[in-house]
Amino acid sequence: METLPTLWFVLIAVLWTGYLFLEGFDLGIGMLIKLFARNNDERRVLLNTVGPVWDGNEVWLITAAGATFAAFPLWYASLLSAMYLPLVLVLLGLIFRAVAFEYRGKVNAHRWRNRWDWAIAVGSFVSAFGIGAALALTTTGLPLNANGDRVGGPFAWFNGYAVLGGLAVVGFALMHAAAFLMLKTDGEIRLRARSLLRRWLPVALLPMAIWAAAVAAQYGKAASWLLIVLAAAGAAAAWRFAGQGREGRSFLAMGVFLVSASAAIFGSVFPRVLPSTLNHAWDLTISNASSSPYTLGLMSIVACFGLPMVLAYQAWTYWVFRKRISAAHLPDQHDVVPAIGTAEFGTADNRTADNRTAADGTLG
Amino acid sequence: MEALDIARWQFGITTVYHFLMVPLTIGLGLLVALLQTMWHRTGKEEYLRMTKFWGKLFLINFIMGVATGIVQEFQFGMAWSEYSRFVGDVFGAPLAMEALLAFFVESTFLGLWIFGWQKLPARIHLACLWIAVLGSVLSAYFILVANSWMQHPVGVRMVDGRPRMVDAWAVFTNNTALVTFPHTLTGSLAVAGGFLLGISWYHLWRRRRDGIDTVDDDGRVLVGESAVIPGRDKTDHKVWLRSLRIGAVVAMLAFAGTAITGDMQGKLMFQQQPMKMAAAEAACHDGTSFSILSLGDVGSKDCSAVVAVIEVPGLLSFLAHNDFSTDVKGVNSLVPEYQAKYGTNLPNDPIYGDRAGQPIHYVPVMAVTYWGFRVMIGFGGLAALAALVALVLVRKGTVPSSKWLMRLALCGILAPFGANAAGWIFTEMGRQPFVVAPNPQLSGVDRVFMFTAAAVSPGVSAGELIFSLVALGTVYAALLVVEVRLLVRYIRGGVASAMPELADLAPHDGSDPHGSGPQPPANDDVLAFAY
Numbered sequence: 049m050e051t052l053p054t055l056w057f058v059l060i061a062v063l064w065t066g067y068l069f070l071e072g073f074d075l076g077i078g079m080l081i082k083l084f085a086r087n088n089d090e091r092r093v094l095l096n097t098v099g100p101v102w103d104g105n106e107v108w109l110i111t112a113a114g115a116t117f118a119a120f121p122l123w124y125a126s127l128l129s130a131m132y133l134p135l136v137l138v139l140l141g142l143i144f145r146a147v148a149f150e151y152r153g154k155v156n157a158h159r160w161r162n163r164w165d166w167a168i169a170v171g172s173f174v175s176a177f178g179i180g181a182a183l184a185l186t187t188t189g190l191p192l193n194a195n196g197d198r199v200g201g202p203f204a205w206f207n208g209y210a211v212l213g214g215l216a217v218v219g220f221a222l223m224h225a226a227a228f229l230m231l232k233t234d235g236e237i238r239l240r241a242r243s244l245l246r247r248w249l250p251v252a253l254l255p256m257a258i259w260a261a262a263v264a265a266q267y268g269k270a271a272s273w274l275l276i277v278l279a280a281a282g283a284a285a286a287w288r289f290a291g292q293g294r295e296g297r298s299f300l301a302m303g304v305f306l307v308s309a310s311a312a313i314f315g316s317v318f319p320r321v322l323p324s325t326l327n328h329a330w331d332l333t334i335s336n337a338s339s340s341p342y343t344l345g346l347m348s349i350v351a352c353f354g355l356p357m358v359l360a361y362q363a364w365t366y367w368v369f370r371k372r373i374s375a376a377h378l379p380d381q382h383d384v385v386p387a388i389g390t391a392e393f394g395t396a397d398n399r400t401a402d403n404r405t406a407a408d409g410t411l412g
Numbered sequence: 413m414e415a416l417d418i419a420r421w422q423f424g425i426t427t428v429y430h431f432l433m434v435p436l437t438i439g440l441g442l443l444v445a446l447l448q449t450m451w452h453r454t455g456k457e458e459y460l461r462m463t464k465f466w467g468k469l470f471l472i473n474f475i476m477g478v479a480t481g482i483v484q485e486f487q488f489g490m491a492w493s494e495y496s497r498f499v500g501d502v503f504g505a506p507l508a509m510e511a512l513l514a515f516f517v518e519s520t521f522l523g524l525w526i527f528g529w530q531k532l533p534a535r536i537h538l539a540c541l542w543i544a545v546l547g548s549v550l551s552a553y554f555i556l557v558a559n560s561w562m563q564h565p566v567g568v569r570m571v572d573g574r575p576r577m578v579d580a581w582a583v584f585t586n587n588t589a590l591v592t593f594p595h596t597l598t599g600s601l602a603v604a605g606g607f608l609l610g611i612s613w614y615h616l617w618r619r620r621r622d623g624i625d626t627v628d629d630d631g632r633v634l635v636g637e638s639a640v641i642p643g644r645d646k647t648d649h650k651v652w653l654r655s656l657r658i659g660a661v662v663a664m665l666a667f668a669g670t671a672i673t674g675d676m677q678g679k680l681m682f683q684q685q686p687m688k689m690a691a692a693e694a695a696c697h698d699g700t701s702f703s704i705l706s707l708g709d710v711g712s713k714d715c716s717a718v719v720a721v722i723e724v725p726g727l728l729s730f731l732a733h734n735d736f737s738t739d740v741k742g743v744n745s746l747v748p749e750y751q752a753k754y755g756t757n758l759p760n761d762p763i764y765g766d767r768a769g770q771p772i773h774y775v776p777v778m779a780v781t782y783w784g785f786r787v788m789i790g791f792g793g794l795a796a797l798a799a800l801v802a803l804v805l806v807r808k809g810t811v812p813s814s815k816w817l818m819r820l821a822l823c824g825i826l827a828p829f830g831a832n833a834a835g836w837i838f839t840e841m842g843r844q845p846f847v848v849a850p851n852p853q854l855s856g857v858d859r860v861f862m863f864t865a866a867a868v869s870p871g872v873s874a875g876e877l878i879f880s881l882v883a884l885g886t887v888y889a890a891l892l893v894v895e896v897r898l899l900v901r902y903i904r905g906g907v908a909s910a911m912p913e914l915a916d917l918a919p920h921d922g923s924d925p926h927g928s929g930p931q932p933p934a935n936d937d938v939l940a941f942a943y
Contacts, residue, residue, distance in 0.1 A: 092942060092943060095943045096939070096942045096943055099523070099526075099527055099942065099943050100523035100524060100526065100527040100528075101520075101523055102523075103478065103519035103520075103522070103523055104516065104519045104520035104523055106482075106519070107511060107515045107516045107519050107520075109482075110481075110482060110485050110511045110515055111508070111511040111512050111515070111516070113485050113486060113489075113511075114485060114504070114507045114508035114509075114510065114511040114512070115508045115511075115512070117488065117489065117496065117500060117503075117504035117507055117508060118500070118504030118505045118507065118508035119504070119508075120500075121496055121497055121499075121500020121501065121504055122497055122500070124488075124489045124496055124500065124504070125489050125493035125494070125496035125497045125500070125869075126493065127489070128486060128488075128489030128490045128493070128496075129489060129490055129491070129493035129869040129871055129872050130871065131490075132490050132491075132869075132872050132876045132880070133876055133879065133880075135486060135490055136490075136876075136879065136880040136883060136884070139482060139483050139486060139884075140883060140884070140887060142479065142482050143479040143480065143482070143483070143887065143891070144887075146475055146478055146479040146482075147475055147476065147479050147891060147894075149475070149943065150471065150472070150474075150475035150943075151472070151475070151894070151898060152943060153942070153943040154472065154898055154902075155898070155901070193871075195870065196493075196497070197493070197869070197870045197871030198871040198872075199871070201873070202873055202875065202876045339500060339501045339504065339577075340501050340571070340576045340577065342576065342577055342578060342580075343501050343502070343504075343505055343576075343577050346505060346577070346580050347505060347508060347509075350508075350509055350512065350513070351512065354509075354512040354513050354516075355512070358512065358516045358520075361516075361517075361520055361521070362516075362520055365520055365523060365524055368524065368528065368531065368532065369527060369531075373939075376937075376938075377937065377938055377939050377942075378938070378939065378942045379938055379939060379940070379941070379942055382912035382915070384901050384902060384905040384909040385642060385905060385908070385909075385915075386904040386905060387615075387618065387641050387642060387643055387644055387904065387905055387906035387907075387908060387909075388618065388622065388641070388904065389622035389623070389624075389638065389640070389641055
């Protein structure tokens, strides 16, 4: 039994689950900017429910990737190079989304906001879908040769599982966002988020359940089926609690669904980290893809110290910003006007009749 | 172009671009934290305004660094899978630690700072900024540990053809990293200093041009205020004058810091990568002189066309060895040494693909190393000199009314950016043809190095790389335009762009609306800040 590689397999599964649990709702809110919000006030409410936390949530992705690099370099190298094109799209999506969050409110103009709204919505969708596809394929396998390199060209990764994984993360993110909005907003949005969840949850969570079942069937582990039943119970509870208006419980039940489904998926695949669809002798596993015990030991110490700290201060952040948000809480958006004395913006009080000209474009 | 070249261009472009944002993030972050501390200590309105204004510009820039940083984390695996497999055991650890110990801190506490105005107690709010900024600094350390290992691999033993980490302490206290880290920090502060200086100059000039500030017969400033231009009161003058002076002093101190740390770094590099330093000098023959200007084709491989026009005798020896007479090896004597140690042709290993068996060029592109080195030092020095001149020119409380000087001050913002970029291009291209440069202090099985030609992803096609290069390049270019235009918009708006409440206030003398300093959390019905 290899303790350290197993520990790191579990830790990476935890990082991915943490990522989906946290960024899940801000990816979903990103998509709902265009699917759900009806006007600028509503869009601002949606954005500001995750305003202080989305960037911290995204670091879970960076940490999952970094930890994979450190603990399983061969997994990191093979998965990322095999999925080259979809990951380029994921990166572009994440770039647009991040910049849009910060820049959207910086200019008080409809066209400006609208463009960034699209950047957030499309960026969130593409990155959620791409990450889902990559995660699904690392569990079901990619056409890799003995060296771990993709065979068959730029699109050889594409198959039904890629679509299934993409839909799984997109669907989960949308429902998780609805559960989060029920918890974090007030008034009409809160009610509409509830009906969104009530109407779509059974459909939206289905792909992730199918993915978990497919992986469990492929690798045949009894315990996985138990976890899938638990996930189904979580989904049912989230749906039911939402109907009763018990929003906190509904949100937690979404967490139960995610953690169970994720445990079922990673548990089924274990000890493989990236199977080869060409020859199972070429599967990457926790034994042949991992770093040395020395590196894993060092990283374990760092993680033992670092991860609880992260959980503590991120939990504190959610506590600080725990209040519900509605349109009434939002400060007015303001125009940024050049601090220049010109005919356009009125004349400086102590300026005399000299003919200084209007706004020279020195900076513009 | 083949996949390797495209992948190199992509890495170069995305990394240099990322490092346009990073030094401003680190440098300006430290200065904003300092300004907010001043406000906290003194309660003076001008420090609050400085915190808000420079903080706003900091955030506009910060997010671009975040967004383009994710690409860095992924592209090792995507485009350089052989590299990742080879170095993962030792190189992945600092990257993972950067994410776990630094990025989390940086992004979480910055979120608290942005949205925490008037919500958190003033002390804690200030602490959040310091923690976030120190997170940025810590992340710089971790990534420089990773980069320094590529420049000077330590703390490993070769097992089954791959380096295995055996001494983490050696990796994290690599002498290359310990000098590169302060060099990078001071380089970042130089960027921030020039940024404050140029923009503050513009606003002081603008106040004069709008007739708000005037000067008396001795050239001393007579500070005025405007009833109609938002934010243009007397405190506004203090904001810009103080920002300008802080920026200038920081720029000069930072340059001194880069010079000292750069000298230490250079001396190490003469030992660790003699070829890089010989190429930085376009030094073909062994000698002691430092070239001020070399003409001819410094890019030629055999050195035959390089003519040193102006040289300072002894200076090169001083840079390398701290004396004026020890010969420093030139390219002509280094090439045979490298060939003897690391071969004349790439091995016949499938890892090299079509490149197996090709002759190895040990001399980096000399035009790049030679000029990269000089642009770095030249732009850095020029910015420091300009800062000194600026301090003298504003000694009477405002800037000269010259429009050209103002334009020069704004253009000067770019010089430290150029110096930073040139320094990185020099050190990364100077390492070629290696991606992991050999450590001359190690021998036998411990010789750890990797040719760049072996590092690229074997399974990724040139077409995929072209797609990503074009897509990332286009998006990066567009976003740079957006960022700069947004920065310009907020800069032109002055403090009122970051504090809209200033637009609603009538100007007044002496007393100011926030004069009582940091305030306890107010009624938080309405958020102090929202997207």
